Structure formats: C-alpha cells, structure tokens
Amino acid sequence: MVGLFGALLFVASGQQVDRPVGTVRQLAPGVFSRQGDRDRRQPANTSWVIFRDYVVVIDANTPWGIREILPEIRKTTGKPIRYVFDTHYHWDHSWGNSVLVDAGVTVVCSKDCAEELLTKGKTEWARTPASSEYSLESYRMEQPGIAFGEFLAFDDGERRLELRRMGPAHTVGDAVAFLPREGILFTGDLCVNWRSGNNMGDRDADHPNWVRALNELAGWNVRTVIPGHGGPGTVKTLLAQGAFIDDVWKQVSAGKRMGKSAEQLIREVGLVRHGDFAVDAQQNAAAIRAIFAKAPG
Numbered sequence: 586m587v588g589l590f591g592a593l594l595f596v597a598s599g600q601q602v603d604r605p606v607g608t609v610r611q612l613a614p615g616v617f618s619r620q621g622d623r624d625r626r627q628p629a630n631t632s633w634v635i636f637r638d639y640v641v642v643i644d645a646n647t648p649w650g651i652r653e654i655l656p657e658i659r660k661t662t663g664k665p666i667r668y669v670f671d672t673h674y675h676w677d678h679s680w681g682n683s684v685l686v687d688a689g690v691t692v693v694c695s696k697d698c699a700e701e702l703l704t705k706g707k708t709e710w711a712r713t714p715a716s717s718e719y720s721l722e723s724y725r726m727e728q729p730g731i732a733f734g735e736f737l738a739f740d741d742g743e744r745r746l747e748l749r750r751m752g753p754a755h756t757v758g759d760a761v762a763f764l765p766r767e768g769i770l771f772t773g774d775l776c777v778n779w780r781s782g783n784n785m786g787d788r789d790a791d792h793p794n795w796v797r798a799l800n801e802l803a804g805w806n807v808r809t810v811i812p813g814h815g816g817p818g819t820v821k822t823l824l825a826q827g828a829f830i831d832d833v834w835k836q837v838s839a840g841k842r843m844g845k846s847a848e849q850l851i852r853e854v855g856l857v858r859h860g861d862f863a864v865d866a867q868q869n870a871a872a873i874r875a876i877f878a879k880a881p882g
C-alpha cells in the first residue's frame with residue numbers, strides 16, 4: 586500500500602490521475618472528499634461539508650474505513666460531526682454508521698434507503714463471513730435517525746446542502762447531495778469514475794430510470810461531480826455514465842427481442858467506445874445478464 590502513496594498514477598487510457606486513492610481533496614472552502622481505497626475494503630468515496638456549527642458527512646463508508654477517515658476530518662475542523670448522509674444502503678456506503686452513531690452522529694437517508702437497510706442490508710450484514718482483518722463483530726447495523734421522502738436541506742444561512750431522492754436507479758432508495766452555491770454534486774453510485782466496474786448488475790438496478798436520473802442531474806448547475814467511486818468528474822462524466830447504461834440497455838433489449846441469449850449477447854455486445862466504464866469484462870457480463878433478465882422480451 587505504501588507504494589501507492591505519493592506516486593503519480595497513470596492509467597492505460599493515458600489519463601493521468603495525479604492523486605492516489607485514500608487522499609483528501611479540498612473541493613471548496615469547508616468541503617472535502619476522500620477517495621476510496623479498494624485494497625483496504627473501503628472502496629467508496631466519503632466526503633464532508635463544514636457548516637457554521639457542525640459537520641455533515643456524506644457516506645459512512647465501512648466501519649474500518651470511517652475509523653481511518655475520522656482523523657482526516659479532524660485535521661480539517663474541530664466542529665462536531667452531527668449528521669451522516671448515506672447515499673444508499675450498500676455496505677461500502679452505510680456500514681460505518683454505528684461508528685459514527687457511537688460518536689454522537691445522526692444517520693440520514695431516504696425512506697426507501699432505510700427500508701433497504703432494514704431488509705436486504707440486514708441480510709447481507711448477517712451473511713458476511715467473519716474475517717480476522719475485516720470483522721464486523723464490534724459493529725452493528727444502524728438505522729437512520731432521520732429518513733426523508735423526496736427532499737431535505739441543511740441550511741444555516743451560510744451554507745446549504747440539499748439531499749434529493751433520485752431512485753429507483755442503482756438501488757431503490759438512491760439519493761444525492763448537492764451544494765447549489767458551489768455547484769458540487771455527490772452522486773453515490775449513480776455515477777462512478779474508475780476502472781473497476783459500474784455496478785449495473787446490482788440486484789435493484791432500474792436502468793431506464795437510472796439514465797433519466799443522470800440526465801436530470803446533468804441539467805443542474807453542476808461544476809464538480811464526486812462519484813461514489815473514483816476521482817472527481819464533471820457534467821460530462823454524468824452524461825457518459827448515462828450513455829453507457831442506456832447503450833447496454835438498448836443493445837441487450839434489442840438482442841433479447843431478436844431471440845438471442847444473454848451469453849450470446851455477452852460475446853456480441855460492443856462497448857469499447859465507452860472507455861473506462863466498460864473495461865471490466867466481468868462487470869460487463871454481469872450487467873448484460875442483469876439487463877437481459879429485466880428487459881422486456
């Protein structure tokens with residue numbers, strides 16, 4: 586791991602990534618984001634916004650992840666963390682909740698996310714095998730103290746952070762966080778900006794609505810996109826993510842209507858023009874299988 590830090594990373598596309606994972610970026614005064622680290626099983630990005638009297642964290646990460654992130658937050662502010670907003674129920678975005686609750690933080694998420702935490706989330710937690718390095722033993726599932734339907738805003742007169750439900754898309758209860766004054770959008774897994782897959786095969790994905798959600802977000806006044814995974818992006822990243830999902834959906838639906846099988850489509854569907862979104866063959870296959878099961882025949 587040590588070798589990653591401080592090094593310049595070059596990816597195969599020739600795109601230069603000048604910050605390694607695990608480092609903290611300041612996006613605007615009082616707005617920070619830490620890029621997730623897949624190798625340490627804390628792959629999701631975690632961000633925080635400093636208000637006049639308190640801090641709001643965006644995505645609780647894993648228990649072991651948030652324990653490493655808390656000292657990073659402390660380096661940027663002495664103000665108390667009052668809220669953590671989980672963009673969706675997936676383990677890498679919500680399982681750190683209990684660490685934060687024990688530190689006096691209130692969990693916030695959409696009502697549908699709360700329902701998913703209680704049902705699928707609970708089952709997934711219980712099924713997670715014990716591992717000496719990444720054990721859940723000293724942690725617990727935590728439900729939100731505040732669950733919102735469509736919209737919730739934190740506004741102290743100096744800063745405004747808006748939470749808006751966008752799902753069903755990647756999950757049923759997806760919601761995003763937006764700083765309208767700074768034009769910074771935190772998408773959770775509605776958008777990713779890395780070479781490790783796109784989560785399109787995830788069980789709850791509603792692909793057509795996901796594309797609609799991304800197109801809607803691209804119409805907001807967004808200057809910086811902090812995706813669920815990977816480095817910062819722009820409106821172009823949102824549109825490229827949407828175009829990728831839309832293309833897979835359309836190609837697979839058309840193939841299914843022609844009587845092709847999912848396995849045939851995995852061999853035939855061409856996705857190279859989508860660049861980094863489509864570099865993981867296994868994830869592409871999972872996406873095609875998932876879409877094949879859902880697309881009308």
Ligand SMILES: [Zn+2]
Nearest residue numbers: 673675774784
């Ligand atoms: Zn996810």
